[in-house]
Amino acid sequence: MDLELRGHAAIVTGGASGIGLATARAFVAEGCRVALWDMNAGVAEVARQACGESALGLVVDVADEAGVTAAFARTLDAFGRVDHLVHAAAVGSGKFGFPFTNLTPADWLRVLQVNVMGTTHVAHAVAPHLAARGSGTVVFVASVAGQIGSQTDPPYSASKAANINFAQCLAKDLAPRGVRVNTVCPGMVPTPLNRAVWQAWHDQTPPADRLSYDAWAERKLRATVPLGVWQTPEAVADMVVFLSSARAAHVTGQTVNVDGGTVMHS
Numbered sequence: 148m149d150l151e152l153r154g155h156a157a158i159v160t161g162g163a164s165g166i167g168l169a170t171a172r173a174f175v176a177e178g179c180r181v182a183l184w185d186m187n188a189g190v191a192e193v194a195r196q197a198c199g200e201s202a203l204g205l206v207v208d209v210a211d212e213a214g215v216t217a218a219f220a221r222t223l224d225a226f227g228r229v230d231h232l233v234h235a236a237a238v239g240s241g242k243f244g245f246p247f248t249n250l251t252p253a254d255w256l257r258v259l260q261v262n263v264m265g266t267t268h269v270a271h272a273v274a275p276h277l278a279a280r281g282s283g284t285v286v287f288v289a290s291v292a293g294q295i296g297s298q299t300d301p302p303y304s305a306s307k308a309a310n311i312n313f314a315q316c317l318a319k320d321l322a323p324r325g326v327r328v329n330t331v332c333p334g335m336v337p338t339p340l341n342r343a344v345w346q347a348w349h350d351q352t353p354p355a356d357r358l359s360y361d362a363w364a365e366r367k368l369r370a371t372v373p374l375g376v377w378q379t380p381e382a383v384a385d386m387v388v389f390l391s392s393a394r395a396a397h398v399t400g401q402t403v404n405v406d407g408g409t410v411m412h413s
Contacts (some may be wrong), residue, residue, distance in 0.1 A: 150392035155179030156226040160237035164186035165338035169380035170233050173388045182222040209236045209265030219272040231391045232273045235288040237262050243347040245298040254320040255302040262306030284391040285328040287314045291406045318400035327399035329390045331385045334406025373408035
């Protein structure tokens with residue numbers, strides 16, 4: 148199936164690892180040039196090794212509005228155009244949030260600054276360019292936690308719900324300009340962020356009740372994922388790139404779950 152992406156240029160935030168990196172690789176496989184934005188100081192080398200010499204890797208903190216604006220200018224200077232934005236950069240609180248009083252209001256601030264305001268900064272930087280071109284796509288990588296009120300990390304869940312809602316606002320705004328906006332919600336994916344959730348749970352659990360990461364994940368998969376398997380970064384990336392392609396030309400304002408049936412199950 149030809150996705151008609153050859154020659155296009157894409158920005159992937161959070162592109163140095165996990166779902167972001169898998170998405171960047173998937174775009175490259177379709178003939179796209181990619182810019183990886185990430186806080187990882189080694190993102191330029193990751194971009195070169197994973198995506199080729201023409202890929203761009205920029206150190207960007209999406210919570211920094213000026214930094215996002217500057218990164219977009221550098222990307223546009225390098226590629227001459229941007230056709231697709233995939234926003235996968237996100238953080239969790241680093242604490243186990245059940246009950247929510249395990250956290251303090253101060254624990255919410257960085258999560259909201261990155262996951263909500265970071266999304267806002269990226270959208271404000273890139274969407275006007277897409278609208279002026281009269282074409283393009285935006286995909287936010289949210290989470291099923293934004294739909295089911297996961298108690299594991301309330302700030303993260305709330306921020307992902309905000310991402311889903313904001314994507315729908317953008318979809319309505321930008322549809323008359325030929326720009327499509329969708330959200331992809333992964334379920335359980337073995338990323339550094341997922342492992343951090345386990346670590347937070349592990350650290351606050353009595354020693355006698357602690358589980359290894361693999362045992363904890365297996366128990367959670369059996370309890371919450373009807374298909375009973377991890378969702379892979381590549382599986383999420385496949386959906387993201389499909390939604391960015393001509394094959395999804397009539398799809399906008401949608402929230403698509405790649406979650407092994409988790410939301411259905413819930």
